Amino acid sequence: MGVTLSYVVKRIIFSIAIVLGISIITYVFIYLAPGDPAYVWAGRPRGPLASEAIAKARVELGLDQPIYVQFLLHVLRFFSGNWGLSIRFKQSVFSLVMRNFASTLELLLVSFITSIPVGLFLGIYSSLYRGSRVDAAINSLSIVLSNTPRFWIGLAMLLAFTSLNVPTYGRISDSFRGELVERVGLYLVDSLLQGRLDIFLDVFTRIIPPALALSLYPIGAIARVTRISLSEALQEEFVREAVSLGLPRKTVVYGYALRGLIPSLVQATGLFFSYSLIDAMAVEYVFGREGLGSLLVKAIPANDFPLITAALVIVTLVYVVTNTAADIVQALVNPRVTMQ
């Protein structure tokens, strides 16, 4: 256990170092960006007193300090949850980003809950019938699925559902928006907590098409990874041994061959999850849902640097946290590490 623990600690420290490095990079880049945020903060003033207003805004935003002081303040505020005010929306950045992130996360989770079993099933099936027509069909399907832009499929789905009069645009129907009490931020959970099945059904029908569009990539990618690694595992000595002992096929495949693949499959799924985040940002915009993507699109033209930084840091955090978690799970599951 000692080896695993020290590995976990090391991995976490490394991840923290990466997050720090990324926040330095983003802050420096956004500091260098053209377009004066103080000018926007002061309300784009014109006339004789304009320069005075801009100077005041500069002090208010802390832009008169040297860059390292600004960055230090930025980091301190970041870890205390005080992310400042959005320049465009004049609201707390933290609550804005968190509210929108919950929406994106809900979409991602729903799409992964469906796509992991489907992808695994396709992958196992095609590696068991490797070389047959079924395998060829599944393989080409997974190539097509993982190489189609998700926002384009989402667009096609949205058009199809709208022409069938199924309400899919937006996250929740306008009439329910006022009635829902947000507690967790995930509308599916919130509506159930409130005991309103009609709201739940509305939210659920609206999340299915974008989640479906989003799940195409993980389905294809998981199927591909499973197929390749399971085919390799089935060549191993211990599988041959198990077969020669006369164990049933199910035990050999699921109990022996697939078991050894769990760590690498977990890691690959973690990677696909973090990739899908950007897809989710594009897809949710197509479907008119609130979320990080829609937020970012509105923040960019306004040079809203606190909001842009915060949204991007969240995206990066998801990357780092998912990959760290996947690595740690891999170390915990892998008997070569834990049995020491």
Added chain:
Amino acid sequence: MIKGALKSMSIQAFLITVWRKRSAFRAGLIITAAILLAGIAGSLLPLIYGWDIGFRVVGESFQSPSLRHVFGTDDLGRDMFTRVLMGASRALVQTTIVIILSLSIGLFLGAVAAYYRGFVERALSYVTELFLAIPSILLALVFIILFGRGALTVSLALVVSWWSWYGRFAYLQARAIRDLDFIVLAKHYGLPGTYIILRHVLPNIMSPVFIQALTDAGSVVIELATINFLVGVGTTSIEEPDWGLMLGYGVRYMFNYWWIPFLPGLFIVLMALGFALIGDSIYEEMHPQLKRRWKLWF
């Protein structure tokens, strides 16, 4: 094993075998050739007809697809077909830039990290891991804010994040061969490090990394399109005939004029699919041990 497959026959002979045995490879090559043709046409058309082609025609906005405008026209009355063709050459140039630049950076840094060990290895590993963790959309947005929108900006942003993939892969490959005799001997012989890396390390890690690059060329296309899509959504008008931008910008017209966002997207799908089919069939052919020999046991 990959090297073995390559050594036993020349590259041409190998490609001919793949062409004969795999229909996916043929389909991929045909699609890619069609996109290439479209790209050539798209870059020649403006030269032949003058730069006006694909630009606005007053009174012909929002025409649905017809014989006159095969793909319809957009909000400013520009012929979508011409713009989609022009987008093909743009997409091809962008993808080539991204793959070539990030491959060379990744290969070189990976080999250097594995060869020099110690501090260099640790520092380069950290940098690679750092860039792996930065989403490319972040870099692209930052680059767009810094340098303005353009074909080159997005490609360069993608290079900055994409090289780390090849870097890690090349590093793992190079680490596997760095203790082999020919490299140790070259070191004892007193040859300079850069010479050993260029002459002995790189040629031996090149082919697996190239195949890796070929298999995910399709993802480069999609990544470029996704970034341009998110950028295109926020803009008020677009000049550049970029598929991702056209799609993102066209989303606002999707309910009434479906062809404006839909058709550029179709071409993104085709291009990504073409690359993926080629890469996948080469990968399958290179890993013959994956064939279902084990099936005999049941």
